[in-house]
Amino acid sequence: MTKIKLTYFDIQGVAEKVRLAFVLNGVDFEDVRIKHAEWQELKPKTKFGQLPLMQIDDGEEVAQSDAMLRFAATLGAAKLMPKEPIEQLKVNEAMGLVDDIARSWMPAHSIGMSPQKFGYEEGFQNTDEGKAKVLAMRENWLKTELPKFMKLVTALIEANGDEGFLASKDAPTIADCHMVPLLRNYQRGFMDGVPTTSLDEFTTVTAYIKRFLSIPEVAKYYEK
Template sequence: MAPSTPATMKLLYFDFPVRAEAVRLALHAGGVAFEDKRITMAEWPALKAGTPRGQIPTLTLPDGTVLTESLAILRYAGASGSPRLYPADPLAAVRVDEAVDILNDVLGALTKTFGKPVDVQKKMGEELLAADGAAGKAFAWVEATLAQRNSLYIVGDSMTIAECMLKTVADWVTVDLAGGAFASALAAYPAVVKIVALTSSVAAIKKYEAGRKNAVKTSTKASTKVSAKADASTTSDSTASKARRTSVVHETVGRVKGRLFAACFRPSVESQ
């Protein structure tokens, strides 16, 4: 066994949600032991060359195998846990893939708001949430999908990685985008609100969010408003975790300013 081989899986990423959060949620919900290795921007240049494709997230398996690409890692995470969060049935799996890809488009659009002044983020958010914007279309799709099915979940009758992606995207929109300016943006999407609350109420996710590193208690009216729409049994937990996440992301954005955007989309800018 090589000295660097981890005893459990190791997820390597920056100390913010973006392309690793759905993986973290899936691993926690599936009861998979893993090291949630979060690095700083300052640490990244020295580590970059040691990653297979010069980008993170990566997931290193106990035998030293290194996986790349957040969505591939997400599917692997979903298939590795118990309960399983990625269906073995190919048709169900492709339905999950569809949902994840739709939501990943929103994530991609959201990353472009990184490091932008709040007023610019607000304008971008309005466009994203318009009926023909990436988020507006995706949330409407979730509503329509749930309306056709007698289930609380996007695919099948239990949680999948699609819910992990939806929570990642919805939290970003309602908590982080433009400093909480879109806290009520999900009011028109009750199924989305319900799914996010349900996902947040999973015991392992609740525990993870309560103990998240760098958690700073900074409540916002915004997060309370959104959570109030959620299922009554999960509202307070959801509120608490959203408030913590607000602090983590805002603190990170504050610390690295525009470099956060650079890290996710224009790595060359980092070295300029």
Template sequence: MAPTLKLTYFDIRARAESIRLALTIAGIPFEDVRLPRSEWPAFKEKTPYGQVPTLEITENGQTFMAAQSEAILRYVARLAPESGLYPVEDPLKALRVDEILNACEDLGKKISPTMREPDAEKKVKTRQELTGPEGELTVFTKKINARLDPSGYVLGGDKPTIADLELNGAMWWMSSGLLDGVDPAWVNQFDRICKLRDKLAAHPKVKEWYSKK
């Protein structure tokens, strides 16, 4: 019997969206809990690391709360190996997926310090420097872009992997307009990433997911 899944995160895309899309693409039913900010302090005490997203997995009468988004992504992919979300049967392809997942983590680490910057002017200036033509974020993202298959997806073909979902989420964040000092058009300079974004947006299950939101 398949496990019952409850995914909990705030009512935004951010860290949970790649998991939501992975579950959707894999055709795995799940409860999508959007946690109100007012309920966060109480829920935080229940989480393994004081963070969300979490995935509550109920199986054989027992519930386990999983944490860490990349671990959850891999678990979801392993539940539906036929989906192609994580090529466990091919070590080299799995390595390529893991590489991009780790690169996404590095990407986040480069901009996350600005989230804690209390000086608004300094925050904007730092982000503008990071995303300038020779900025650290721009240079690093060009390297990620070069590692993708020319067709867009990390491994090519028509099936996205969890690395594609994670990278798409990171680029959505950078182009969302939510980050003061980051031009939403910044992402458009990365041709393969843009192909990834467009292919994923055209995926039938992804289109269906967003049509309901």
């Protein structure tokens, strides 16, 4: 049996999709969650200066969460990635839509941490002007961009029937592992300016999230 160690911070972030794929596939893995203080020491020793990192059978460390997700899908019993190119295309198309949402959301999110990336002074997010800007950008994104994306997500789910997933009819794929943690960012109330009710009006989407979280393996994982 393949021995897997996955190292990330103690948050969902970009590693959650990988964890979910292991959970769905019934693959035991060592779920290492480090503190930010440990990270400062570890960072210079890592391949790309990033987390998550994955180690397979005590081998070389591997970077990139998307690559880890795709690898996790090859390990277990669940069909998280279909075999036929034309069906893979559908899954990969949905994966791309998740990336589009994340990319679109990034400035409004990231300005609250790293305003200098966007041409503002360092520390701008802590000024009164900066705090107002962060909230205004997030509010505007939730009002204008989120509904456009939720329309696309709704259409993909509905094309797969009443019990549909994002790119499949009766069982999840890696696209769901990728999409659901992203969507839950708008429900979990941990980001300033993003109320837990943000998705409530998109009922196909909220039902889909519930359906995914009710899969026995997933429900058990989140019970812990």
